[in-house]
Amino acid sequence: MQISKIYSKEGLIQLTIFLSLVGLRVDIDSYLSGYYNDAPLIEINLGPSSAYIQTPFHNFRDTLDGNHVHPKCPELDYFFASRRLLDEVKSLGSPRFPTHLNAWLVHQVSATDKGDSGPSTSNDTDTSSRLESLGFEASEDGEHLPDSGQDLSDLGQGPCNTGACGFLKEASEDDVRVKVEEESVPVTQLVRSSSLEQESLLEGIAALSDPVHLHPPSIDIDQHWNNLLSLSVTDLDDLDSLVTERLSDLDTDITTAISHDVSLRDAMVTSVGALGVTPESGESRIVTQQRSLFRMESTGSSNPDASPGVALGLAALPFASVCNLTGNMSQHSGLGCCLDEAVFDQINQLGLEGLDTIDTQLMGCLEIIDPQVLKDLDSDSGLSVESSSRGPVSPGSSEMSSLSSSYSEDEGGATGYSSDDSVRSKGIIDYSTAWSPIDLSESLWHDHSYSSPAFFDQPLVTLSHKGIKEEPVTDEESKSNERDLSRDELRARTMCIPFSVLQIVNMPVEEFLDIIDGHGFSPEQVTLLRDIRRRGKNKLAAQNCRKRKLDAITGLQGEVERLRAQRDRLVREKQLTAKTMGAVGQQIKQLSRDILARLRDDSGRPLDPEQFTLQCWSNGRVVVQPIRRPAISSSTGNKTKKREKEKKQ
DNA sequence: TATCCGTGTCATTTC
DNA sequence: CGGAAATGACACGGA
Numbered sequence A: 001m002q003i004s005k006i007y008s009k010e011g012l013i014q015l016t017i018f019l020s021l022v023g024l025r026v027d028i029d030s031y032l033s034g035y036y037n038d039a040p041l042i043e044i045n046l047g048p049s050s051a052y053i054q055t056p057f058h059n060f061r062d063t064l065d066g067n068h069v070h071p072k073c074p075e076l077d078y079f080f081a082s083r084r085l086l087d088e089v090k091s092l093g094s095p096r097f098p099t100h101l102n103a104w105l106v107h108q109v110s111a112t113d114k115g116d117s118g119p120s121t122s123n124d125t126d127t128s129s130r131l132e133s134l135g136f137e138a139s140e141d142g143e144h145l146p147d148s149g150q151d152l153s154d155l156g157q158g159p160c161n162t163g164a165c166g167f168l169k170e171a172s173e174d175d176v177r178v179k180v181e182e183e184s185v186p187v188t189q190l191v192r193s194s195s196l197e198q199e200s201l202l203e204g205i206a207a208l209s210d211p212v213h214l215h216p217p218s219i220d221i222d223q224h225w226n227n228l229l230s231l232s233v234t235d236l237d238d239l240d241s242l243v244t245e246r247l248s249d250l251d252t253d254i255t256t257a258i259s260h261d262v263s264l265r266d267a268m269v270t271s272v273g274a275l276g277v278t279p280e281s282g283e284s285r286i287v288t289q290q291r292s293l294f295r296m297e298s299t300g301s302s303n304p305d306a307s308p309g310v311a312l313g314l315a316a317l318p319f320a321s322v323c324n325l326t327g328n329m330s331q332h333s334g335l336g337c338c339l340d341e342a343v344f345d346q347i348n349q350l351g352l353e354g355l356d357t358i359d360t361q362l363m364g365c366l367e368i369i370d371p372q373v374l375k376d377l378d379s380d381s382g383l384s385v386e387s388s389s390r391g392p393v394s395p396g397s398s399e400m401s402s403l404s405s406s407y408s409e410d411e412g413g414a415t416g417y418s419s420d421d422s423v424r425s426k427g428i429i430d431y432s433t434a435w436s437p438i439d440l441s442e443s444l445w446h447d448h449s450y451s452s453p454a455f456f457d458q459p460l461v462t463l464s465h466k467g468i469k470e471e472p473v474t475d476e477e478s479k480s481n482e483r484d485l486s487r488d489e490l491r492a493r494t495m496c497i498p499f500s501v502l503q504i505v506n507m508p509v510e511e512f513l514d515i516i517d518g519h520g521f522s523p524e525q526v527t528l529l530r531d532i533r534r535r536g537k538n539k540l541a542a543q544n545c546r547k548r549k550l551d552a553i554t555g556l557q558g559e560v561e562r563l564r565a566q567r568d569r570l571v572r573e574k575q576l577t578a579k580t581m582g583a584v585g586q587q588i589k590q591l592s593r594d595i596l597a598r599l600r601d602d603s604g605r606p607l608d609p610e611q612f613t614l615q616c617w618s619n620g621r622v623v624v625q626p627i628r629r630p631a632i633s634s635s636t637g638n639k640t641k642k643r644e645k646e647k648k649q
Numbered sequence B: 001t002a003t004c005c006g007t008g009t010c011a012t013t014t015c
Numbered sequence C: 001c002g003g004a005a006a007t008g009a010c011a012c013g014g015a
Helices: A002-023 A028-037 A042-046 A054-065 A074-092 A097-105 A109-114 A127-143 A150-157 A161-173 A175-203 A205-209 A217-229 A233-249 A251-265 A271-275 A282-294 A296-301 A308-312 A317-332 A336-350 A353-357 A360-368 A371-377 A395-405 A432-445 A459-468 A475-484 A487-494 A501-506 A509-518 A523-598 A631-648
Strands: A407-409 A415-417 A612-616 A622-626
Touching (some): A487 A523, A501 A523, A509 A523
Antiparallel strands (some): A407 A415
16 A cells, blocks of 8 residues: 555656646746837738748747747647646645645756656755755756756766655655745746756757757767768768767757757758759769868869869868858758858958959960850840840850869869860860859849848859758759859859859958959959949849838838827727716715705705805815806896895895 | 739948 | 849730
8 A cells, every 4th residue: 555655656746747747848928028019020911031030040049048938839729728637647646745846847848857767766855955956057057058068967876766756755854844835836836947947949849858859969079070060071971861860969959950940051051062963973972072072172272273263262272162051060960050150250351352362363364265165155245234144044155154064073072174175275274173262252142131240142042952962963953053143153164253152242441442353354354343343232222222122111100000009009098088087977976965055044944956166276265156147137136145145134 | 714912133322 | 333133014925
């Protein structure tokens, strides 16, 4: 019988553990007080403009971090259901018992799950003191889970399953402390657990219940980073499977992966542009990416044949490769977070440093180009050049399509053209190695966002994603990649301009003028440079303009709604005020009647309410005054009164 | 196939 | 005066 009671308690404990896991994951106060007070998701309603695409996600995170959890969140249903079950559990036993469990088990999740091997045999004689501190420590542990392994170990040493029993015994022995904890601990736990729970909303219940997920992500990150660095080139074929395998180990980094995915999405670059992928070089492409990632220096130094443009692109090529790799990683696992900093360090260091490294030899290629080719590509060479053409898919750019599709990569990872007679016959020689920085710029170019960090975007994501797959790139993919190139980028390539579009657009005007004047560009090239810069700036200006327009529309819509609500409120207040005034007037009239009825005139008769009224003065005096009738009636009335008085006298 | 929406580009004005 | 920014208008592609 005693044993059955113990098992019953154990079962209740386990059930309560589960309920505490589920039931306290939502801060009900935030639902009741936070949601209806304001609209935290306002930016989500701003429309599908690309300028806002990122904001809903972060807004969502913000709302999770704050008190604005959407009331339709399924966690809420779990909460109410679990609360009902919890009440049933409470009704089964001591009224104190489940409350205590509910209090500390909320943050005992980690320790419980970590000790998943079964009930611990340790007798924690200091569970009460641990309990008092656990409410705070555990919540902090929950917040520091990603980077603190020590805290986890501390948690593991805390009250465990049997510790709960021990605590129950001790709780029954100490009623005073029990009552204090009953009243205070659950509330504080609930509040303090909100942040952890809201994080858990993203991580999922599985992440909480799986002991594997309790490993601090930092450890996993280091481990994965080391594993990645230890990869040899021959192992790179297994990279995809490795990533897939690691994905299962990194489920706890779902949120991290998501956030990095968003951030990295901005930094994605095209593999075609940066690496010169040929349709039939799927496997070597991966090798090149890895090499460019881990052998940045050798990439540049081991290619004596590379044109000076390679030196120009040294800062860009590794970045592009890193972006490619991390972009793919971030879509599969949390590994992207390891590379995130490196990616943006590259971005920050990129700048325009390549501009200083231009070799005059690079300019030599400009003179070799057949002017007819340039004429075909940009017959106007003015502002309205090819405004009616379809860019890469237009007939005029067919040569560029074949040119782009002829990209290949050499041994050292440098990009270059494969032999393409149709191109070379036009006078375009192997200058493509000079396009590494331009590839980067191109990869940075197709973005429709409004801030410079978001320059890294768009087709490059899909291209890099395709790049990591081992399937060979088909012609259609190659063509689609070519279509992803901007027309200006293609023009710049054709004109052999050793600057990226991004560089051309973003460099200071003084530097731009210096480049135009001091690098021996032909007039056509100068015109193209100016056009590229003008179009690029105008594109950004148009994006900003549209964003402002949407902001204005949204703001006006909000203002309309606000004013409409204010008008409705004022109308209701007016009606209520009128109704109140009527009621008060009736009360005053009735009160005046009562008072006048109790007053007596000189003859001892009650005052007629029809003839007298009460006047309240500012000094607080209340005076009975006769009602002033219209002049005639009042005068006649007074006369009759006087006559009556005179008669009486 | 028509329509809507997002985007790029050009022309123009303003700063 | 030239560059940049802002904006209306138009064309184009995708859903």
